Amino acid sequence: MSNFLHNPSAVIGLTIISIMILSAVFAVQISGVAPEYIDPVNGRLGPSLDHLMGTDQLGRDMLSRVLSGGRQSIYIGVLASFFANLIGTILGATAGYLGGKIDAVVMRISELVMTFPQLILVLIFVSLLGQGINNVIIVFALTGWMTTFRLVRGEFFSLREEAFVEADRAFGFSKPRIIFRHILPNTMSPIVVAFTINIAIFIIAEAGLSFLGLGVPVTTPTWGNLLTAAQNPVVVDEYWWLWVFPAASIATFVLGVNFVGDGLRDVLDPRDKSLIAKNKWKTMLVGRLGRKK
Amino acid sequence: MSSTRTPLYKVGQIKKHFPVLGGVLRRTKGYVKALDGVDLEVFRGETIAVIGESGCGKTTLGRMLALLDKPTGGDLSFDFGQGLQDVTSLRGVDQMRFRKKVQMIFQDPYTSFNPRQRVGAAMDEVLRVHGVNDEAERTARILEACEMVNIRPEYLQRYPHEFSGGQRQRLAIARCLATKPELIIADEIVSALDVSIQAQIVNLLLKIQKETGLSFIFVTHDVAVARYVGHRVAVMYLGNVVEILPADSLPEAAEHPYTIALLSAVPSMNPTAKEQRVVLQGEVPSPIDMPSGCAFSTRCPAVMDICRTERPVLKISNISKGDHQVACHLDKGAK
Amino acid sequence: MEDNVGWSFREKKVNLSTNEDLILDLKSVNVKFKVEDDTLHILRDVSLSIPRGSFLCVVGESGCGKSVTAQAIVQLLPDNGEVSSGDILFSQGDKVVELNKLEKFGKQMRDIRGAKIGMIFQDTLSSLNPAHKVGRQVAESLLQHFPISKDEARTRVVELFRKLGIPDPERRYEAYPHEFSGGMRQRVMIAIATICEPDLVIADEPTTALDVTIQAQIMTLLKDLQKSAGKTFILITHNMALVSEVADHVAVMYLGRVVEYGAVDQVLRDPRHPYTKALMASVPNLDADKNVELQTVDGQTPSPAEVTVGCEFAGRCPYVVAACKEKTIEMTQVNPGHDVRCIRLDSNGKLPILAGGA
Numbered sequence: 011m012s013n014f015l016h017n018p019s020a021v022i023g024l025t026i027i028s029i030m031i032l033s034a035v036f037a038v039q040i041s042g043v044a045p046e047y048i049d050p051v052n053g054r055l056g057p058s059l060d061h062l063m064g065t066d067q068l069g070r071d072m073l074s075r076v077l078s079g080g081r082q083s084i085y086i087g088v089l090a091s092f093f094a095n096l097i098g099t100i101l102g103a104t105a106g107y108l109g110g111k112i113d114a115v116v117m118r119i120s121e122l123v124m125t126f127p128q129l130i131l132v133l134i135f136v137s138l139l140g141q142g143i144n145n146v147i148i149v150f151a152l153t154g155w156m157t158t159f160r161l162v163r164g165e166f167f168s169l170r171e172e173a174f175v176e177a178d179r180a181f182g183f184s185k186p187r188i189i190f191r192h193i194l195p196n197t198m199s200p201i202v203v204a205f206t207i208n209i210a211i212f213i214i215a216e217a218g219l220s221f222l223g224l225g226v227p228v229t230t231p232t233w234g235n236l237l238t239a240a241q242n243p244v245v246v247d248e249y250w251w252l253w254v255f256p257a258a259s260i261a262t263f264v265l266g267v268n269f270v271g272d273g274l275r276d277v278l279d280p281r282d283k284s285l286i287a288k289n290k291w292k293t294m295l296v297g298r299l300g301r302k303k
Numbered sequence: 304m305s306s307t308r309t310p311l312y313k314v315g316q317i318k319k320h321f322p323v324l325g326g327v328l329r330r331t332k333g334y335v336k337a338l339d340g341v342d343l344e345v346f347r348g349e350t351i352a353v354i355g356e357s358g359c360g361k362t363t364l365g366r367m368l369a370l371l372d373k374p375t376g377g378d379l380s381f382d383f384g385q386g387l388q389d390v391t392s393l394r395g396v397d398q399m400r401f402r403k404k405v406q407m408i409f410q411d412p413y414t415s416f417n418p419r420q421r422v423g424a425a426m427d428e429v430l431r432v433h434g435v436n437d438e439a440e441r442t443a444r445i446l447e448a449c450e451m452v453n454i455r456p457e458y459l460q461r462y463p464h465e466f467s468g469g470q471r472q473r474l475a476i477a478r479c480l481a482t483k484p485e486l487i488i489a490d491e492i493v494s495a496l497d498v499s500i501q502a503q504i505v506n507l508l509l510k511i512q513k514e515t516g517l518s519f520i521f522v523t524h525d526v527a528v529a530r531y532v533g534h535r536v537a538v539m540y541l542g543n544v545v546e547i548l549p550a551d552s553l554p555e556a557a558e559h560p561y562t563i564a565l566l567s568a569v570p571s572m573n574p575t576a577k578e579q580r581v582v583l584q585g586e587v588p589s590p591i592d593m594p595s596g597c598a599f600s601t602r603c604p605a606v607m608d609i610c611r612t613e614r615p616v617l618k619i620s621n622i623s624k625g626d627h628q629v630a631c632h633l634d635k636g637a638k
Numbered sequence: 639m640e641d642n643v644g645w646s647f648r649e650k651k652v653n654l655s656t657n658e659d660l661i662l663d664l665k666s667v668n669v670k671f672k673v674e675d676d677t678l679h680i681l682r683d684v685s686l687s688i689p690r691g692s693f694l695c696v697v698g699e700s701g702c703g704k705s706v707t708a709q710a711i712v713q714l715l716p717d718n719g720e721v722s723s724g725d726i727l728f729s730q731g732d733k734v735v736e737l738n739k740l741e742k743f744g745k746q747m748r749d750i751r752g753a754k755i756g757m758i759f760q761d762t763l764s765s766l767n768p769a770h771k772v773g774r775q776v777a778e779s780l781l782q783h784f785p786i787s788k789d790e791a792r793t794r795v796v797e798l799f800r801k802l803g804i805p806d807p808e809r810r811y812e813a814y815p816h817e818f819s820g821g822m823r824q825r826v827m828i829a830i831a832t833i834c835e836p837d838l839v840i841a842d843e844p845t846t847a848l849d850v851t852i853q854a855q856i857m858t859l860l861k862d863l864q865k866s867a868g869k870t871f872i873l874i875t876h877n878m879a880l881v882s883e884v885a886d887h888v889a890v891m892y893l894g895r896v897v898e899y900g901a902v903d904q905v906l907r908d909p910r911h912p913y914t915k916a917l918m919a920s921v922p923n924l925d926a927d928k929n930v931e932l933q934t935v936d937g938q939t940p941s942p943a944e945v946t947v948g949c950e951f952a953g954r955c956p957y958v959v960a961a962c963k964e965k966t967i968e969m970t971q972v973n974p975g976h977d978v979r980c981i982r983l984d985s986n987g988k989l990p991i992l993a994g995g996a
Contacts, residue, residue: 172414173410174414174415174416176371176409177409177415177416177478179371180371180402180406180407181406181432182399182402182432182433183432184432187432192420195419196417196418356849356852469938497699497938497939498920499699499916499920499934500938502921502934506931506932527922528922530924531926550928565851568851569850569879569924570854570857570877570879570882570884571882571923571925572878572879572882572906572918572923582854583851583854
């Protein structure tokens with residue numbers, strides 16, 4: 011933990027995302043007005059003291075919309091990442107440990123999903139399931155598990171050869187026990203890192219989707235569907251506040267998440283630090299010259 | 304041969320052949336014969352030291368005896384108390400019964416414990432899985448085992464990385480002892496340790512055997528340690544046991560040319576040791592490309608024609624009789 | 639059986655006169671390593687005088703600094719290590735060079751490394767470049783130091799392979815490291831180390847990972863090089879039995895200090911230092927008496943940071959008294975050529991009898 015706090019970019023990242031999450035939760039309180047509140051008289055106003063981020067064509071306060079948009083986007087990002095990681099972990103653990111036919115089958119499935127252009131896949135799912143926040147999460151989880159799967163599978167391939175796993179087998183431990191109670195805890199660090207990185211990925215994915223009008227319908231603001239405003243070149247030119255703020259929010263949050271992810275990766279190094287610290291001087295001396303047979 | 308005693312564990316012509324696939328169609332090109340017909344008997348209360356060089360199959364044998372790998376041929380039978388029973392077909396509860404009786408300790412002390420689990424919890428888990436449901440009993444057994452290996456009970460709260468290599472091996476021994484086994488397979492357990500720590504572990508094993516009457520299969524490449532630790536020594540070469548003899552009778556009573564060469568290659572501190580040593584030429588042949596007849600025929604200094612065509616069988620030595628078995632054609636022409 | 643008879647290692651040892659021609663002289667060498675915020679004192683006042691043409695073995699267990707000594711000599715210490723004091727004098731013909739004063743990767747040092755001092759490592763798999771053919775790797779060493787043609791280099795390498803017992807040397811020149819067995823790879827390493835015909839060869843646990851029959855082959859080779867080519871060897875090992883067979887001299891190290899030094903017959907037959915004695919008694923010999931328990935040393939080697947004053951072995955020594963922990967112990971001579979670092983030796987250079995037997 012202390013190592014994490016020593017890493018300046020990690021701390022910055024943590025600060026950024028904390029601030030943004032809090033402001034998303036307290037969107038209404040901060041902006042003072044509800045995001046749906048329509049006030050056509052004051053439509054299309056640039057940023058001012060009353061409306062820090064201006065208003066849109068219906069007079070809705072942009073600050074309120076951007077902040078509460080954050081609520082949805084972050085919610086989608088976190089949940090999609092969680093479920094994608096869950097699927098990827100379970101499949102990766104099973105395929106990685108059992109190998110053989112099961113691994114071959116799951117690998118082929120993952121390759122199939124991966125080779126499909128993601129957009130097409132998403133379109134197919136969306137047309138099947140319809141739009142909406144929860145559907146977006148489902149779609150992302152179903153199309154985004156492969157990287158975690160590969161990661162966990164790789165870890166399991168190497169860890170299952172470790173002596174303590176052999177010892178578990180020699181003691182007659184059941185396969186599920188070995189997989190979930192023994193090997194999995196040793197793979198937590200890469201999984202946690204993947205989780206944070208995926209949050210960023212899915213937020214951007216949602217933005218792209220909603221920008222195309224396929225994600226969350228405009229009634230509930232998300233950073234992504236706020237960007238649909240930018241489909242109109244006039245808006246891009248003359249009413250810049252309608253898209254710059256959502257875009258900047260996405261970029262800032264993603265940056266923050268990436269910083270945190272990098273920091274976590276440094277901290278949660280699989281090689282236990284204390285082992286090395288204690289025997290470090292010996293490890294130094296023995297070095298790569300190896301141990302006896 | 305001790306024909307009156309029934310062995311605790313009997314290995315009958317165990318084979319382990321790994322297919323080598325090749326070509327586009329992944330056809331079986333040949334086999335790596337890691338074990339090619341191994342016979343061995345382990346009796347209660349004895350330590351058999353299995354020695355041999357790289358590629359001889361001793362580690363494969365150890366793992367097979369712990370049922371970590373399935374043999375491709377031959378039988379494995381264990382005496383649970385009512386005579387020998389085949390173990391390769393055991394499943395579920397019966398296999399668990401076997402695993403309680405036959406335990407294994409591995410070579411690398413640094414990875415044989417789950418790094419994320421406290422050592423006490425690891426031992427506790429083993430006992431739980433083996434059906435010791437009473438917590439008090441588990442604790443008692445663990446403490447007893449720790450005492451026998453000289454590990455203080457308060458250390459059980461620690462993680463594996465907080466211990467040295469020697470301590471970890473002792474913990475591994477304790478973990479096995481807690482299940483009250485009858486046989487422990489020790490696969491090169493001292494090879495990765497400093498020499499003075501090796502001595503600690505060796506002394507410990509001997510003490511344990513004296514106090515509990517356990518049997519040990521001690522796999523090692525160190526001939527001197529094998530002789531010191533074992534009651535009998537089994538010498539392996541390229542997947543076969545070529546000689547089994549009482550440890551005390553080493554090195555003089557060795558008959559198989561490979562054993563003799565192996566023994567003479569061991570550096571000795573004895574200033575009056577033989578002036579001349581047998582230095583074998585060449586390398587161990589690949590286990591895929593096994594020579595026909597005796598596996599050692601390609602390097603044997605005493606090779607005869609029959610050696611190249613007929614594989615010698617392990618049988619009681621004509622020369623020393625008693626508890627001494629050799630697989631060599633030289634034996635036929637007893638002096 | 640004639641073909642299989644190897645060297646009798648117990649031939650007459652190198653005859654030492656007092657006027658020795660030293661090839662390497664380490665004088666009070668200290669090496670420190672920077673680890674995080676601490677500085678660890680890894681080599682402590684190591685002094686070794688190595689006569690030309692002799693075979694020295696440096697023994698000790700993990701953490702004693704034997705490998706670091708080798709690294710220090712050829713200036714291949716890791717970035718965080720340095721020779722903090724002392725001299726490493728190398729005799730090149732009539733010139734004496736102070737190795738530790740040379741620039742680590744300067745021309746002079748690079749000329750010496752490989753050409754004048756050869757090194758053999760334990761782990762052949764990582765010491766050889768897996769992407770290059772072995773012949774080329776050996777030839778590279780030659781081409782770096784001598785202005786000869788590639789063809790000429792190849793010829794010499796193939797010839798050396800033949801001498802070192804690598805079968806089919808012409809073809810094996812083109813092979814990759816992973817195509818060789820461990821013993822053959824070690825021969826390749828020996829080829830790299832000796833192709834430029836250095837006067838001094840340092841071998842760091844070269845046979846520890848090899849089978850004992852292969853070890854016998856390799857040791858035969860090395861002794862052959864010593865006898866026929868007059869090379870000086872420093873062999874680093876933990877195997878006392880091997881030492882007794884191949885060494886002329888032996889230096890026993892513990893936690894960075896040489897605790898005993900002398901001719902091999904003296905030290906191994908009549909060890910005086912408590913650590914040496916314990917080490918000898920903890921290894922079972924082929925004719926060991928099974929009724930005698932192996933001697934062990936309590937505890938384990940401490941970290942260098944834990945021992946800063948007094949004898950490094952004091953924490954585990956059965957002969958320890960208060961004085962042992964007070965100041966640095968000096969070497970005392972117990973016999974000509976046999977030095978021991980222990981204050982518990984009496985006027986005859988012997989340790990006292992412990993109550994309860996030792």
